Amino acid sequence: MAGNGVFAEILDGEVFKYYADGEWKKSSSGKSVAIINPTTRKTQYKVQACSQEEVNKVMDSAKSAQKLWAKTPLWKRAELLHKAAAILKEHKAPIAESLVKEIAKPAKDAVTEVVRSGDLVSYCAEEGVRILGEGKFLVSDSFPGNERTKYCLTSKIPLGVILAIPPFNYPVNLAVSKIAPALIAGNSIVLKPPTQGAVSALHMVHCFHLAGFPKGLINCVTGKGSEIGDFLTMHPGVNCISFTGGDTGIAISKKAGMIPLQMELGGKDACIVLEDADLDLVAGNIIKGGFSYSGQRCTAVKVVLVMESVADALVEKVKAKVAKLSVGAPENDCDITPVVSESSANFIEGLVMDAKEKGATFCQEYKREGNLIWPLLLDNVRPDMRIAWEEPFGPVLPLIRINSIEEGIHHCNASNFGLQGCVFTKDINKAIMIGDAMETGTVQINSAPARGPDHFPFQGIKDSGIGSQGITNSINMMTKIKTTVINLPSPSYTMG
Numbered sequence: 001m002a003g004n005g006v007f008a009e010i011l012d013g014e015v016f017k018y019y020a021d022g023e024w025k026k027s028s029s030g031k032s033v034a035i036i037n038p039t040t041r042k043t044q045y046k047v048q049a050c051s052q053e054e055v056n057k058v059m060d061s062a063k064s065a066q067k068l069w070a071k072t073p074l075w076k077r078a079e080l081l082h083k084a085a086a087i088l089k090e091h092k093a094p095i096a097e098s099l100v101k102e103i104a105k106p107a108k109d110a111v112t113e114v115v116r117s118g119d120l121v122s123y124c125a126e127e128g129v130r131i132l133g134e135g136k137f138l139v140s141d142s143f144p145g146n147e148r149t150k151y152c153l154t155s156k157i158p159l160g161v162i163l164a165i166p167p168f169n170y171p172v173n174l175a176v177s178k179i180a181p182a183l184i185a186g187n188s189i190v191l192k193p194p195t196q197g198a199v200s201a202l203h204m205v206h207c208f209h210l211a212g213f214p215k216g217l218i219n220c221v222t223g224k225g226s227e228i229g230d231f232l233t234m235h236p237g238v239n240c241i242s243f244t245g246g247d248t249g250i251a252i253s254k255k256a257g258m259i260p261l262q263m264e265l266g267g268k269d270a271c272i273v274l275e276d277a278d279l280d281l282v283a284g285n286i287i288k289g290g291f292s293y294s295g296q297r298c299t300a301v302k303v304v305l306v307m308e309s310v311a312d313a314l315v316e317k318v319k320a321k322v323a324k325l326s327v328g329a330p331e332n333d334c335d336i337t338p339v340v341s342e343s344s345a346n347f348i349e350g351l352v353m354d355a356k357e358k359g360a361t362f363c364q365e366y367k368r369e370g371n372l373i374w375p376l377l378l379d380n381v382r383p384d385m386r387i388a389w390e391e392p393f394g395p396v397l398p399l400i401r402i403n404s405i406e407e408g409i410h411h412c413n414a415s416n417f418g419l420q421g422c423v424f425t426k427d428i429n430k431a432i433m434i435g436d437a438m439e440t441g442t443v444q445i446n447s448a449p450a451r452g453p454d455h456f457p458f459q460g461i462k463d464s465g466i467g468s469q470g471i472t473n474s475i476n477m478m479t480k481i482k483t484t485v486i487n488l489p490s491p492s493y494t495m496g
């Protein structure tokens, strides 16, 4: 159970503590933030509302701890990460239970998220040992006008304190995808978990604590993003921000100082379906891509663009599969579970009502109870409807009928997002040409968009992000190149 056994020390009465300087602490603010269970709509947990003074102290200890950590041999850093990964997997049950209670993640998916996170931490340790153990050696005479009088050595050095801010939908996985690369590269971490998802994240942090990382190296401050977010992101002690979430990331990138930013933001992933596509394959991927975790995934299929000639057949196949989706509580491992909050459910409903007023065809009856919204496919969506462009982050999927490939590509590229997209066709040449024309960070051919496997590069263009994630890219992004130039008194050529 959450907050029990080895996790007992992270709980004080009914409020979970925050983690700073290697210890679990109560905030001096005396205030707490409630986490509402999306299913019961009642307070499930409480976390500390950390103060600005506490953030200042955390930044100081993160800075001091980082200086020592940067001098810790790479193999030792990797060893500790492997240990944390094993502890995380060992304690998957209570962490998964928190994911079920605070973000209504279906029970099996919650366990998968924790196990995948352990694997990510281990992979990161191994990749770090490989790529950080290598540098470059350059000689000066390759540039015109130079003799071989200079040897240049390059290596990768840490940035310092990394501020990690993940979103609610993968509070464990998207936290470790920032923490592990930061640590292997010799940085320290200040984690600000999403409020919905904070308790799962605190349990995950405790696994790193149990692994024995030095004091102050990993810190986790809780509180509402709207209250402490700006103070954190504009803090002079932060040397890099790795953020995943919605439009908040755009605001942060305008306010942050001259530091590297890694931003993974929203998406409106288009699924282009050509006349020759295998429609059973498409329908299966639309269900998996559009409705897993009730559509609350950055890479969910968020608009289907299907050629008119096969649209009727595809809609029938998708409808048949939607009818089989189970709807209910995450504890029962239902396919469709309540969305994260009442405001999110209201937002989704607003998109549905707008589409209704403007004449979309409802393939199922719209049904909502509290935060639970039944899966809905909207056919005959047109570009004047909000749902054609906005990200519902819920189990509602618009379908637009197109008459040419160009029309599909145009719709995809007219979006302000550019995360992923997918194209279904048996013609690989067409798939590649369409994929190249789509203005997105990734294109999947004959499969729904997806963030994993976690070592693949993952990036968005336009409002979908800055930089690239994926284990290797994140390690590189959280380092800086340092060069040392050896100047010789006279030219020297090997074997010369």
Ligand code: NAP
Pocket (backbone or CB within 6 Å): 165, 166, 167, 168, 169, 192, 193, 194, 195, 196, 223, 224, 225, 226, 228, 229, 230, 233, 244, 245, 246, 247, 248, 249, 252, 264, 265, 266, 267, 297, 298, 299, 391, 393, 419, 460, 464, 465
């Ligand atoms: P969000 O509202 O942007 O919140 C993300 C994080 O930012 C949370 O930890 C939040 O804390 C924090 N935050 C809020 N205001 C802040 C501020 N002023 N300064 C600093 N941090 C602040 O996003 P969400 O609702 O959790 O997640 C859904 C969004 O994430 C969707 O748009 C989805 O597409 C996107 N997403 C993108 C990816 C990707 O890799 N591209 C992956 C997953 C999700 P609080 O919870 O305390 O407010």
